[in-house]
Amino acid sequence: MLTIGVLGAGHLGKYHLNNWMEIENTRLVGFFDPDDANAAAVEEKYKLKRYATAEALMDDCDAVDIVAPTIHHYTLCEMALRKGKHVFVEKPLANTMDEARELVKLAKESNVKFQVGHVERFNPAFLALQGQTLQPMFIEVHRLAQFNPRGTDVSVILDLMIHDIDIILNLVKSNVSYISANGVAVMSDTPDIANVRIEFDNGCVANLTSSRISMKKMRKMRLFQKDAYIGIDFLDKKTEIIRLDMPGDKNVFSFDIETNHGKKTIAIASPVIKDTNAIKMELEAFRDAILQNSATPVTVQDGFGAMEVAHLILEKISHKQH
Secondary structure: OEEEEEEOOOHHHHHHHHHHOOOOOEEEEEEEOOOHHHHHHHHHHHOOOEOOOHHHHHHOOOEEEEOOOHHHHHHHHHHHHHOOOEEEEEOOOOOOHHHHHHHHHHHHHHOOOEEEEOHHHHOHHHHOOOOOOOOOOEEEEEEEOOOOHHHOOOOHHHHHHHHHHHHHHHHHOOOEEEEEEEEEOOOOOOOOEEEEEEEEOOOOEEEEEEEOOOOOOEEEEEEEEOOEEEEEEOOOOEEEEEEEEOOOOOOOEEEEEEEOOEEEEEEEEOOOOOOOOHHHHHHHHHHHHHHOOOOOOOOHHHHHHHHHHHHHHHHHHHHHHO
């Protein structure tokens, strides 16, 4: 039985507590949260032990789930790694690149499982593409959210866009060759809206727009590759694949068009989307990596890679503003 401690029982932390209570082969030993009023409410609702310090909680469990504000990620991860505890930490990995580099080094030395909470990897609309050959050469992303003061301790790049950066790096698997970016701080001290172009060594180009001051919500990614267009709606959990197929392919829906190169068949498929809980799935994957001694699906290196690109984007925006 794997024992788990949750550090941070705020808005997202409560989702994690709910899920851990349902995950088999694990036992939630308690939580740590420095806010007395919030901690009392959590203690009452979940009937869980509140630990007085993060250290005391770590000493009582095999693995920690860190859902504290980003500025505390490094301190808590470092403490857990030095104690030989397995670590799940919400994205972004750390507050600064120096902290992130140190965590990569410590995680490698400590020989424990380390997973970063890039939850969109577990979104059912994205999972529906498993088994598909994805080699995008152009990617377009819109991630728009309504303003919420809760997330403004970091810029929209580290708050929202980092989800898409992680997915894109996971898909493209090529080095970044060039980044251009624009961003504007409207409601907070850091960029609230940004538009970014990322170019890769293999020729792929990604255009990303993220905003947290939108009137409507949107989380869409479009992939264009030599033989197909793939649309992923992370918000409404829908996926669409439009592919140039050979005639006679028994796909979901197909029709013929005349081109300069003769007749082509266009096939449109809508993969079945399973109704899954992405947070629960990522926490179960963390559990499985520990119990089966396998690699975590989102490694510390993945978390570092997404952060590195996010910080390069922030540098580009900062240069334009000075």
